Amino acid sequence: MRYIKECGQTKPNTILQLLYIRSCYASQDQLTDEDQHEIQTICLSILKNNSHLVNSTFMEGIIMGLCCTPLWRNSLEYLNNFKNEKDIKIRAYSCTIFKAFKEEEIDIGWSLIQTMYNQHEILLTSVFAAWFNLCDINKNYSYQKVLEFLRDNECIVRTHLAELIHEKYKQYGSKITTTIIKPDGRCTNCNQILKPVEITNSEFKALQESFMSRVVIGKNIFNNSSPQELNNFKDFIKNTAPYDVVVDGLNVAYAYRGKIANDSLIKIVLKILIKQKSKVLLFGRKHLVQQLGNEFNFIKRNVNIFFADDLSKDDPFLLYAAMYSGIQTKILTRDLMRGHKFLLNNSKMQNIFQKWLQKNRLILKIRPQNEVFIRNPIPYLQTTQESGKGIWHLPYEEIKEPGSWSKPNSSPDNWMCIKTLD
Ligand SMILES: [Zn+2]
Incomplete structure (x- = not known):
């Protein structure tokens, strides 16, 4: 960017500046305070001068830039200001979530994961990986938050996320294995019975x-x-x-x-x-x-x-x-x-x-x-659940569409049985 400024007769245009910001995001760990200050200034200036250009790709660039700087919280305001949340790019969410976890603003991070899930029906493996990494660094935070999120939202994950959960719990020393659930809901690994589907x-x-x-x-x-x-x-x-x-x-x-x-x-x-x-x-x-x-x-x-x-x-x-x-x-x-x-x-x-x-x-x-x-409906709840003290069962499906998940419309392909140490 400095090179362009020195050589060019005119100021770099907005598109070039946005490209520059995106490339800074890719190497954010190496940015100096001075670099961060520069990115911040560019973001604020292009926002000020291009309010007529605001669209999801433009804002994605700005948010990526701000997430390299101490002004990252401004992203939340921009995310909130979008009239139609479906227009917000997944990347804009994920960058803000990564930053929030990095800064240990965990409520902000989880609330954005929830919003992203509500709006886009997507669970990004990378944002959960960011949470696991934070837990590895700071023992005050627990892996279990991921299982609780999946339980509360009743979602079935795809293989990528299931593999990550498997890998992390295994590293942590928990007993985790794939399992088969019998028609009556009994887990063949731990013998616990899954919760029944109940509607009052x-x-x-x-x-x-x-x-x-x-x-x-x-x-x-x-x-x-x-x-x-x-x-x-x-x-x-x-x-x-x-x-x-x-x-x-x-x-x-x-x-x-x-x-x-x-x-x-x-x-x-x-x-x-x-x-x-x-x-x-x-x-x-x-x-x-x-x-x-x-x-x-x-x-x-x-x-x-x-x-x-x-x-x-x-x-x-x-x-x-x-x-x-x-x-x-x-x-x-x-x-x-x-x-x-x-x-x-x-x-x-x-x-x-x-x-x-x-x-x-x-x-x-x-x-x-x-x-x-004609078989009766499956009697047990086909979502992530805690079956006994510290024992969790997690359904997951083979990848059909990358990055997507599904509600339990049909029986999940696979189950995992986890004995947590928490
Ligand atoms: Zn089990």
């Missing part, structure tokens, strides 16, 4: 009200349906609910295509449910009639059927029927309903929705020889 009546009532008011009255998810169809459906449910099981007809008919030969899966599934004497709603489209074949009349006599127009989206109808029916009603679908949890109005409600889905979604299994089973 008041939680379910709150979920029901939230769904009905935001999703149904708001009509945002019924956009493709005619008001007439929606009213017909509501009347139908009012007259026929409650159900034991709500079946996603199209999903069952097509999601398992190719897995079963020479017969219609939907027909087999309905016959199993009829045999169990369950009160069933089959929701689907008119062309499912062909798949039900000559047993349609038998099924019609034993199952409540509602066929919607081809334009409708199915999941809001299924959720409506299930939630209207009550806390015990099961739902049979492979649809993960990912879109819906974010329609609900807060993270607490999203978590209840996930738990409800896990607790109420039946699982279809097809074994060799076309044997079809």
Whole structure:
């Protein structure tokens, strides 16, 4: 930068200055007080002179610069000032988090990890690595904060972060191993039973009200349906609910295509449910009639059927029927309903929705020889949890999309059993 200043006839332009700041960030550990002062001056001056240019990439550069200087806390103000938090670049968060941990401003660091998670649904392995490093330097801080964060946010991590947790706990002297959880929730390593999925009546009532008011009255998810169809459906449910099981007809008919030969899966599934004497709603489209074949009349006599127009989206109808029916009603679908949890109005409600889905979604299994089973939902909580004093269980998934994570929509691929020394 000095070279440019000395050689150039004019002041370096803003883009060049921002590039310079970014390169300083890369070598921040070698910066002198004088360098830091210079970066600070550049940041403040380009901010002052370019307020019309403020966008996420610009601010990312400024925040990276400020995080090299004693003025790093100003970044918090800039992060807060963004009208749409989704526009903030991940890097702007992570730089501020690294700096906060370096300065032992741990509340600031963790609160930013939470904000980043809420806004971008991302858990960066590097920010957790920064926390572990801080714990290694200062024994007042505990690794367990990471497990507590994962527990409180009910998230399932990907392999990268799981490997980091494994490595750090192992170094620390804790007993940590991959494990298998039996269908009843028992860990094959430590023999502890994982916590059950529980939803209280008041939680379910709150979920029901939230769904009905935001999703149904708001009509945002019924956009493709005619008001007439929606009213017909509501009347139908009012007259026929409650159900034991709500079946996603199209999903069952097509999601398992190719897995079963020479017969219609939907027909087999309905016959199993009829045999169990369950009160069933089959929701689907008119062309499912062909798949039900000559047993349609038998099924019609034993199952409540509602066929919607081809334009409708199915999941809001299924959720409506299930939630209207009550806390015990099961739902049979492979649809993960990912879109819906974010329609609900807060993270607490999203978590209840996930738990409800896990607790109420039946699982279809097809074994060799076309044997079809309907398995009850997995009874144990599939999120990070403390199972006994100092014993933690942590689910994690293979990497599907780098840097991402998922809520427990489906069973996690792997589990870790950790006996902490804290
Ligand atoms: Zn265990």
